[in-house]
Amino acid sequence: MPQHITLETIEKRLNDQAYITERSIVLSVFLAMQLEKPLLIEGPAGVGKTEIAKVMAKILDTDLIRLQCYEGLDANHALYEWNYQQQLLYLKMEESEKTSLEEKEKNIFSQRFLLKRPLLQAITQHKAPVLLIDEIDRADEEFESFLLEVLSDWQITIPEIGTISATHKPTVIVTSNRVRELSEALRRRCLYLWIDYPSFEKELQIVRSKVPNIDAQLGRQICAFMLEVRQMRLEKIPGVAETLDWAMALAALHIDHLDKETVESTLGIILKDWQDIRHVQDSLTSLFEKVGAISKFDNL
Amino acid sequence: MELLRRHTSLSANLLAFCRHLRDHGFAIGPAETTVLFHALEILDPFRDAENLRLTIRASVAKSREQQQKFDELYPKYWKELEQAVDSKIAKDRKPKSAPQKQSSPSLLALKNWLNGKPAEEEIALAEFSAQESTSTKDFSLFSPNELQEIHHLIRQIARTLAVQISRRWERAHTPKRLDLRRTMRKNLRRGGELIELAQLKPQKKKTQLVLLCDVSKSMDLYSQFLIQFIYAFQAASQRIETFVFATDLYRVTTVLKTGDYQTAMQKLSATAPGWSGGTRIGSSLDQFCREYRRLIHRNATILILSDGVDTGDIDLLENAMAMMHRRVDRIIWLNPLAGRPGYAPEVRGMQAAMPFVDVFASLHSIESLRSLGKIIGRK
Numbered sequence: 001m002p003q004h005i006t007l008e009t010i011e012k013r014l015n016d017q018a019y020i021t022e023r024s025i026v027l028s029v030f031l032a033m034q035l036e037k038p039l040l041i042e043g044p045a046g047v048g049k050t051e052i053a054k055v056m057a058k059i060l061d062t063d064l065i066r067l068q069c070y071e072g073l074d075a076n077h078a079l080y081e082w083n084y085q086q087q088l089l090y091l092k093m094e095e096s097e098k099t100s101l102e103e104k105e106k107n108i109f110s111q112r113f114l115l116k117r118p119l120l121q122a123i124t125q126h127k128a129p130v131l132l133i134d135e136i137d138r139a140d141e142e143f144e145s146f147l148l149e150v151l152s153d154w155q156i157t158i159p160e161i162g163t164i165s166a167t168h169k170p171t172v173i174v175t176s177n178r179v180r181e182l183s184e185a186l187r188r189r190c191l192y193l194w195i196d197y198p199s200f201e202k203e204l205q206i207v208r209s210k211v212p213n214i215d216a217q218l219g220r221q222i223c224a225f226m227l228e229v230r231q232m233r234l235e236k237i238p239g240v241a242e243t244l245d246w247a248m249a250l251a252a253l254h255i256d257h258l259d260k261e262t263v264e265s266t267l268g269i270i271l272k273d274w275q276d277i278r279h280v281q282d283s284l285t286s287l288f289e290k291v292g293a294i295s296k297f298d299n300l
Numbered sequence: 301m302e303l304l305r306r307h308t309s310l311s312a313n314l315l316a317f318c319r320h321l322r323d324h325g326f327a328i329g330p331a332e333t334t335v336l337f338h339a340l341e342i343l344d345p346f347r348d349a350e351n352l353r354l355t356i357r358a359s360v361a362k363s364r365e366q367q368q369k370f371d372e373l374y375p376k377y378w379k380e381l382e383q384a385v386d387s388k389i390a391k392d393r394k395p396k397s398a399p400q401k402q403s404s405p406s407l408l409a410l411k412n413w414l415n416g417k418p419a420e421e422e423i424a425l426a427e428f429s430a431q432e433s434t435s436t437k438d439f440s441l442f443s444p445n446e447l448q449e450i451h452h453l454i455r456q457i458a459r460t461l462a463v464q465i466s467r468r469w470e471r472a473h474t475p476k477r478l479d480l481r482r483t484m485r486k487n488l489r490r491g492g493e494l495i496e497l498a499q500l501k502p503q504k505k506k507t508q509l510v511l512l513c514d515v516s517k518s519m520d521l522y523s524q525f526l527i528q529f530i531y532a533f534q535a536a537s538q539r540i541e542t543f544v545f546a547t548d549l550y551r552v553t554t555v556l557k558t559g560d561y562q563t564a565m566q567k568l569s570a571t572a573p574g575w576s577g578g579t580r581i582g583s584s585l586d587q588f589c590r591e592y593r594r595l596i597h598r599n600a601t602i603l604i605l606s607d608g609v610d611t612g613d614i615d616l617l618e619n620a621m622a623m624m625h626r627r628v629d630r631i632i633w634l635n636p637l638a639g640r641p642g643y644a645p646e647v648r649g650m651q652a653a654m655p656f657v658d659v660f661a662s663l664h665s666i667e668s669l670r671s672l673g674k675i676i677g678r679k
Contacts, residue, residue, distance in 0.1 A: 007343070007351075027343075027354045034342045035335060042364060072468055084480040088494070105488060141598055142468070178364075180598050181627045184327060187362035191335075194364045 005033060005059075013059045019051060020198075020205045028193040029056060038151060038172035040190035045177050046239015047195045053132035053173040060171065063129040067118035069139035075146060079156055081115045082108075109160035120156055120164065128168035136186075137176040144183055151189060198240060200227050206240060211247045215256040222247050224291040225258060226270070229280060235273040242270040258291070260284055311337070314356070317377055321360060324373060328360050335359045450525075451532045453669045458536030460673065461509050461601050472501035507599050507629065509533075509540040512588065514606030516546040516579035519636070526605065531556060531564060541595055545584035547612075551592075581610040581649050582617030589620050600628040605663065607637045608650025618652045625656035634672070638662035 010033075011026045029052065032039035041049045057064035067078060087108045094104060116124065122131040136144065150156065154166035174190060176182060198206065203223045207214060226243050246269045255262055264281060271277045280287070314336070318328050336359040343355055353374060361370040469477060482498035511533055513526055534542050534556040541553050555567045585604075589596065596602075602624055610617055625631055633653065638661065654660065659675060662668045 023350060024354050024358075027351060028358050031339050031343070031355065031358055035338055037335065040362070074468060082481060082484070084484055087484055091488070101488065108484075108488075140468075178626060188327065188329070188331065190362070191358045192362045192367070193358065194367050 005030070010059065014055055017055045017058055018209045019048070019055045020202055020209060022202065025052070025193065025195065028191055032173075032191050033060075033171060035191070036169055036171075038174055038190040039193060040174045040176065040182075040187065041193045041195060042176045042178055043195035044197060044237060044239065046241045047197060048240060049175040049195060050132065050134055053130055053175075056171060056173065057130040060128075060130065062127050063125065064132060065118050065122045065125075065129045065170070066132045066134060068134050069136050069143070071138055071140060073139045073143050075143075077117055078119045078143070078147075079117050079150075080120045080158060081117065083113045083115050087113050111161070114158070114161070119150055122170045123154060123156065123166035123168075124164065125168065125170070129170050131170040131172045133172065133174045135177060135179075136174050137179040137182060141183065144186055148183075148185055148189060197230055197237075200224060203227070203240065203243060207243060207247045210244050211251050214247055214251045218250060218256055218258065219247065221258040221291060222250070225263070225287065228287050228290050229270070232279065232283070234271070234276045234279065236271070236276060238270040238272075246270050258288075260288065313381065314340075317356075318360065320377055321370070321373065324369060326360060326366060326369075327362075332360050449666060450528060450669065453666065453673060454529055454532035455536045457669070457673050458509065458533045458540065461507065461603070468503045468505075469500035470503040472499045474499065474501065476501040505599065506539055507601055508595060508597070509537065510592075510595050510600055510602045511540060511542045512549075512585070512602065512604045512606075513542070513544045514546070514579060514581065514604075515544045516609075518579060518607050518609045525636075529605065541592075543588060543592075545581070545588075547580045547584070549584040549587045549591075579606075579609055579649075580612030581606060581608070581653075582613045582615070582620060585620035585624070586616045589623050596624055596627045598627070598629060601630045601632065602628050603632045603634065604653075605634045605636075607635055608633075608647045608653060610647075610649030610652075614648055614652045617649055618656075621653045621656035625658075630658045631656060632659040632661070633657040634661055634663040636662070636664045638664070 007026065007030050010030050011021065014021045014026060014029075028039055028041075031037070033056075041052060043049055053066075054064055090108055090113070091104065094107075099107075118131070122129055133147065136147070139147075151172065154169055155163050157163045174186075197203075200223050203226065204219055207219050207223060211219075222243060226238065226246075230237050246266065249266060249269055250258075250262070263284065267277050267280060271280060315333065318326075318333055318336075322328050336356060339355050339359055340352075343351065356374075357367060357370050361367040469479075471479065471482070477500045479498040479500045483494060483496070486496045486498060487494050511530065513530055515526060519526065530542055530544070530552070534540055534553065541551070542556055543549050543551050543553075556564050621631070635650070661672050661675060663672065
């Protein structure tokens with residue numbers, strides 16, 4: 001692990017990458033790198049959990065290898081698979097050759113026919129990559145325990161080839177949306193970071209850095225509006241990504257302030273559920289009162 | 301020298317704090333403390349109080365709930381410590397857990413029923429129209445020969461629930477999906493001619509079923525049916541855990557597993573001293589979450605049989621439901637009242653629970669039992 005990385009450099013680099021942070025995030029990223037421990041990041045959807053891994057890869061100037069989890073994900077898809085089509089072709093081509101059965105077997109189960117999946121890829125790189133294990137809560141518990149094994153030994157055994165040990169230990173980021181509770185064992189192996197929806201100030205900073213040409217008043221109104229919308233009981237609470245989409249759309253339309261009409265016609269950008277949209281439409285008046293109060297008092 | 305001493309005393313204090321956290325349910329082992337001290341070593345966060353706090357938190361608090369708990373405990377602890385040092389008074393930090401008040405409700409309904417006093421039920425039921433055909437007739441009105449079918453239907457439902465299709469694959473003989481890896485191995489000596497095909501089929505996975513049955517006064521009307529349901533359900537599979545609750549929760553799995561119907565019922569009435577009292581669904585479910593945490597996991601289906609009338613703490617109900625909802629496969633709520641025409645889940649408890657229920661169905665007639673079987677099989 002590069003020793004020259006300090007807390008301050010990470011903070012600076014995160015800022016350079018236009019990732020607006022808070023102290024707990026900087027510190028967790030720093031500790032994860034220094035202690036070489038996986039960092040488990042939980043939080044609602046759309047608060048920039050995955051983004052951290054991407055930024056870390058940039059900071060370390062290395063590759064990002066991503067393993068997207070889903071239900072039914074098993075070792076084959078995470079580790080390696082044999083390239084059966086090529087194996088078949090090879091056998092066909094060799095049909096007339098006088099190679100022995102053992103020889104053939106050795107040939108088709110060699111590195112040449114091995115398809116590396118993310119975990120195997122991650123441990124066989126020339127430079128330690130950042131390994132992002134995204135939405136681990138979607139995979140099942142069997143996979144979780146399998147992952148634990150890989151994370152502790154950093155070696156993978158392929159029956160036909162043998163054991164492959166990690167050339168470098170990757171920096172590991174594990175994210176979860178808390179669809180399912182993760183095992184105690186996995187939690188204990190990781191450092192933990194909870195990222196919540198951003199505060200008004202933080203979100204405003206994010207909007208300003210990602211949508212630089214936005215009208216100052218509009219930016220404040222959007223963030224205040226999002227803050228209030230998230231307080232409502234919605235099916236799908238909009239994340240920062242939705243805020244940015246909305247800000248970009250409104251900025252592109254050259255709108256400089258929020259009014260009811262604008263909101264009503266663009267609500268589909270931040271809300272993705274019909275009932276949520278109706279719910280918000282019904283309470284637009286009271287929402288606007290609150291939004292007015294928040295964005296007025298702020299002189300950022 | 302002074303610095304060193306302060307340093308060690310801080311380490312000692314940190315360890316003491318870790319112990320304090322452990323008392324509050326944090327799983328902190330040597331692994332966690334090692335990480336913590338490593339982290340402190342490289343960071344030297346002693347200059348900055350906030351960094352110190354965040355470092356400790358990242359090392360020992362491993363979920364959002366724990367982090368919130370941590371944020372609450374941390375300042376309190378150091379403040380207490382400071383005060384104690386200042387006044388040189390040794391403090392005792394005994395965790396003050398207020399002993400839960402145990403109430404002892406009665407077991408009237410079941411006892412009455414077991415002692416052959418169904419009179420009350422019949423009277424109460426007279427208000428319910430004894431109209432229409434058998435299939436829509438209220439359960440409270442079923443006749444002994446319908447028992448057989450009810451029993452049969454319940455067993456079917458329990459079996460469907462107990463086995464679910466996994467997204468993983470296992471070896472098979474019938475063609476479903478080709479297992480290329482094994483096929484390749486088998487046909488290696490044929491020089492790439494695939495003759496013997498190896499197959500995969502989706503794995504079946506066994507699920508844990510948990511039945512939580514409301515036996516409070518408001519459910520009295522259905523007590524006879526409930527008992528039937530519980531018994532038939534428990535008999536259907538080995539992986540079923542059964543609980544009854546009114547104001548408190550009782551595990552009746554072992555009782556139900558022993559002996560025949562009559563003996564089981566006798567024992568049941570002796571075990572659970574809470575039939576037909578008031579209802580505290582919230583605190584009962586909360587008790588379930590705390591004491592039977594091991595039953596709450598991804599492979600579990602929780603079946604709650606209740607009318608949702610809660611006279612206790614609604615927040616408790618909501619929290620317990622939210623907690624279970626996050627962790628289990630499905631929550632199925634069967635409500636005997638839901639079959640009544642014009643029923644809407646307006647009872648406070650039911651309303652609080654609704655957002656966390658995956659399947660909500662009525663359970664008041666043989667017909668509803670049949671359609672429940674279909675709903676559950678669909679998934």
